Amino acid sequence: MKPAIVIAGPTASGKSGLALRVAEEFGGWVVNADSMQVYHTLRLLTARPNPADEARAPHRLYGVLAPSEVCSAASWTAMAAAAMAEAWAAGRLPVLVGGTGLYLRAAMDGLSPIPDIPDAIRDESRALLARLGNESFHALLAGHDPVMAARLDAGNSQRLARAWEVFEATGRSLAEWQAAPRQGAIAASWLALTLVPPRQPLYAACDGRFLAMMAAGALDEARAMAALRLDPALPAMKALGLAELIANVQGERPITEAVARAQQATRNYAKRQLTWFRHQMPAAHPVLEQFSESLEQRIFPIIRQFLLTAP
Numbered sequence: 001m002k003p004a005i006v007i008a009g010p011t012a013s014g015k016s017g018l019a020l021r022v023a024e025e026f027g028g029w030v031v032n033a034d035s036m037q038v039y040h041t042l043r044l045l046t047a048r049p050n051p052a053d054e055a056r057a058p059h060r061l062y063g064v065l066a067p068s069e070v071c072s073a074a075s076w077t078a079m080a081a082a083a084m085a086e087a088w089a090a091g092r093l094p095v096l097v098g099g100t101g102l103y104l105r106a107a108m109d110g111l112s113p114i115p116d117i118p119d120a121i122r123d124e125s126r127a128l129l130a131r132l133g134n135e136s137f138h139a140l141l142a143g144h145d146p147v148m149a150a151r152l153d154a155g156n157s158q159r160l161a162r163a164w165e166v167f168e169a170t171g172r173s174l175a176e177w178q179a180a181p182r183q184g185a186i187a188a189s190w191l192a193l194t195l196v197p198p199r200q201p202l203y204a205a206c207d208g209r210f211l212a213m214m215a216a217g218a219l220d221e222a223r224a225m226a227a228l229r230l231d232p233a234l235p236a237m238k239a240l241g242l243a244e245l246i247a248n249v250q251g252e253r254p255i256t257e258a259v260a261r262a263q264q265a266t267r268n269y270a271k272r273q274l275t276w277f278r279h280q281m282p283a284a285h286p287v288l289e290q291f292s293e294s295l296e297q298r299i300f301p302i303i304r305q306f307l308l309t310a311p
Contacts, residue, residue, distance in 0.1 A: 002088045003310040004188040005303065006033075007097040008104055008281060009195030010273035011240070011266060012205040014291025016049055018195070018299070019097035023057035025300060026095075026307070029087040031080055032061040033098030033107070038076065039067045039236045041225060044218045046239055047209065058092070067225065067236035073106045074184070080107055081186045093307075094188075101276045108190050110182030117169045125165040126233050129157060137164070147175045157233055189310040192284035193299065194277050195291060202274075205290060206266040210241060214259060223249050240266045 005028070007019045019030050032038060036046040040063035043050075048062055060083040065071055080103075084094040096107060129137045134154045141164055142149035148163040166174040197205075210218075222245035230237055237243070241262035248258040277284070285302060287295060 001187050001189045001310075003307055004084060004094045004096065004186075004190055005306075006104055006108065006190060006192040006284070007095065007195070008033075008101070008192060008277055008284065009099060009197075009287075010202060010270040010277070011047070011099055012202060012209050012270060012290075013099075013195040013197055015097050015099065015195055016047070016053070018193075018291040018295070019095050020049070020053055020057055021293075021296060022299075022303065023093075023095050025296075026093050026303060027091070028093035028095040029058040029060055029083070029090075031083045031087070031094050031096045032059070033076075033080065033096045033100055033103045035071060035076070035098075035100040035103060035235060036239045037062055037098070038065050038071050039063065039069075039239075040065070041067050041228075042221060042236060042239050042242070044213050044216050044221050045241055045245075047213070058087075060086075067228065068230055068234065070235055073102045074111055076103050077106045077111065077184060077186065084186060084188065099273055101273070101280055104192075105280065106184070107186045108188075108192070110185035112177045112180055113183050114166060114174070114177045115170060117165050121169045122161075122165050125161045125168065126231070128164070129161050129233070134160065140164075141167075145173045145175075147173050151175070158235065158238065161233065191303065191306040191310075192281060193287055193302070194281055194284040195287045195289075196274060196277060197288065197290040199271065199274065201290060202270055203267045206270055207263045210259065210263050210266055213241070219245055219249070219255075222246050226250065240269055 005022060007015050009015050022028055023030050036042060037048045038061055049059060061079055080096065087094045132140065134157060137160055138149060138154040141160060145163055145167045152159050152163060163174045166177065222242055225242060226246045226249050244258040244262040247253040248255050
């Protein structure tokens with residue numbers, strides 16, 4: 001199996017900067033593993049690498065889908081496998097980077113064997129959620145699939161709809177499917193590095209980065225997304241800060257409140273990511289601080305040793 005690097009961690013931890021330096025140092029291609037950065041129109045709000053960084057090393061799977069499309073873990077894994085095969089064929093090292101833990105686990109460990117859900121059932125699920133509202137929909141799910149309802153927060157529209165549609169289509173709880181043996185992992189020799197910085201510096205980085213996004217034109221990006229009039233349940237519409245800025249664009253919230261709420265949402269998300277990576281990727285090499293150039297002296301030897309010993 002050929003070697004591949006995974007660089008994971010919460011938002012604003014410096015993953016993209018580390019991935020770029022690894023790609024430059026070891027002749028790599030940066031492969032996006034972030035569920036929001038696959039969509040174009042959202043370069044700023046999803047913190048995609050800027051054109052100057054993209055010119056320093058090949059980048060793949062950034063901005064490749066319209067925000068009207070749905071990118072599942074299975075479809076992303078297929079795209080990632082193709083990108084990695086292309087990198088290996090060119091004699092390059094694939095460097096997967098992102099904060100979407102489900103994508104990274106799909107690549108390394110495979111996915112639960114959930115059958116494809118018919119479009120009609122998926123559409124009915126989302127229409128029912130929109131009609132009932134999250135709280136009532138969550139209560140309805142509890143009557144059909146109490147195990148998943150107990151696991152899910154009523155505010156998580158996407159996961160609620162997913163649990164409902166799987167039960168409707170298969171007659172089995174999503175929890176049962178998730179407990180089944182995984183399938184479809186990408187065949188590679190993996191080295192995973194996880195950035196897990198202390199919370200307070202990370203939260204400060206989240207706040208500062210959102211202000212930088214605003215200065216760079218994030219409000220115009222939100223205005224462009226609002227003009228598309230997309231279904232709010234689409235994954236792209238869940239980009240951090242987007243709903244808050246659209247509320248400002250539509251005159252529903254002053255900009256200071258919108259920014260404060262967006263920063264809070266980002267900090268909350270970073271907290272959930274920290275917990276997820278600590279528990280779900282225990283075999284990864286932890287890097288207990290945000291990325292800086294000084295870390296290269298510790299991280300690069302780990303990668304060199306891996307490449308020397310990888311099958």
